[in-house]
Amino acid sequence: DAGVTQSPTHLIKTRGQQVTLRCSPKSGHDTVSWYQQALGQGPQFIFQYYEEEERQRGNFPDRFSGHQFPNYSSELNVNALLLGDSALYLCASSWARSGYNEQFFGPGTRLTVL
Amino acid sequence: AQSVTQLDSQVPVFEEAPVELRCNYSSSVSVYLFWYVQYPNQGLQLLLKYLSGSTLVESINGFEAEFNKSQTSFHLRKPSVHISDTAEYFCAVWIGGADGLTFGKGTHLIIQP
Numbered sequence: 001d002a003g004v005t006q007s008p009t010h011l012i013k014t015r016g017q018q019v020t021l022r023c024s025p026k027s028g029h030d031t032v033s034w035y036q037q038a039l040g041q042g043p044q045f046i047f048q049y050y051e052e053e054e055r056q057r058g059n060f061p062d063r064f065s066g067h068q069f070p071n072y073s074s075e076l077n078v079n080a081l082l083l084g085d086s087a088l089y090l091c092a093s094s095w096a097r098s099g100y101n102e103q104f105f106g107p108g109t110r111l112t113v114l
Numbered sequence: 115a116q117s118v119t120q121l122d123s124q125v126p127v128f129e130e131a132p133v134e135l136r137c138n139y140s141s142s143v144s145v146y147l148f149w150y151v152q153y154p155n156q157g158l159q160l161l162l163k164y165l166s167g168s169t170l171v172e173s174i175n176g177f178e179a180e181f182n183k184s185q186t187s188f189h190l191r192k193p194s195v196h197i198s199d200t201a202e203y204f205c206a207v208w209i210g211g212a213d214g215l216t217f218g219k220g221t222h223l224i225i226q227p
Contacts, residue, residue: 033213033214041219042118042204042220043158056212056213101213102160108157
């Protein structure tokens with residue numbers, strides 16, 4: 001049973017560019033959450049997707065957007081990249097009916113903005 | 115809003131010694147509590163969780179954590195650490211109705227031979 005997978009593993013972009021990160025949830029999961037983990041910090045919640053719609057959103061600007069597909073996989077898009085967007089981006093999946101939001105994390109995508 | 119405090123950014127300890135990683139949370143409502151471990155260049159792995167019931171929860175690799183409601187704490191302990199326990203440990207809380215987990219800043223556990 002494959003766990004949560006993310007692609008690409010690493011990415012280097014320059015300021016002002018746009019980036020798309022991808023996530024496939026664990027088998028049986030229907031909900032995907034995205035987190036940003038800056039160096040030396042804990043993960044910060046960006047948003048969550050369920051039934052192809054964005055639910056709650058953390059304190060992130062509209063430059064961060066996402067999408068969920070019918071097969072439950074998800075994309076995170078970041079526009080107009082800033083140096084401060086350099087971080088490890090983590091995807092987590094869960095099952096909406098679990099009731100306690102136990103989230104399983106992928107290995108992350110390391111984004112470097114130059 | 116809820117918050118999580120991990121007071122120790124680094125905890126050095128000798129191999130086979132006991133260790134405690136501290137976690138305090140702030141919330142006006144009931145919470146579910148989690149400890150995650152992150153090995154170098156990897157994602158987060160769930161170590162253990164408190165949902166309800168017994169306040170002492172254990173993991174399969176010897177860690178345990180105790181939920182203390184009066185002190186709003188969920189400290190992680192292990193009676194004897196191994197070099198392979200070297201990692202970053204994150205405490206997280208979730209409140210019903212929220213979508214995301216709220217994480218602490220993490221504690222780097224450094225095992226010295």
